[in-house]
Amino acid sequence: MSTQRDRPGMSGTESEHGLFVTDRELHRLISPRLGWDRFREKLRLAELRGFPPLDSFWGGRYWPKVRAWLDKDNRVDDHDTIPLAQDGPENFDAKPRPLPRSKTKQVGKAVLDSAAGDAQPARLSRRLHSVAREG
Secondary structure: OOOOOOOOOOOHHHHHHOOEEOHHHHHHHHOOOOOHHHHHHHHHHHHHOOOOOOEOOOOEEEHHHHHHHHHHHOOHHHHHOOOOOOOOOOOOOOOOOOOOOOOOOOOOOOHHHOOOOOOOOOOOOHHHHHHHHHO
16 A cells, blocks of 8 residues: 555545545545434535535545535635725824713612611502501
């Protein structure tokens, strides 16, 4: 079996399997934990999205195209594309904007903060109000 040194410019997968791989080899290379039937189903769905088809002449799928499709589908090269915001005109003489501040709501008196005997019926239940009168 030839090694990668014997075939310069080829990856380990290409030197092991050649440029055309069978679906069984793809299963082992791409997702061996996925069952065979589920993997075949996913291959059919991927073909609808542009996954490289089987080449009947060579009896397999062209591995460099498979690898390129997987890289594109998994957004491997998207890290160097940075979306830029539209830059507007600069105005160095403009007044600085005030920072937005949340308005705090004034907190009313708590029931226990009031003076003894200063029960307010609107804040206490009738039962507690009647107990306070008896005591």
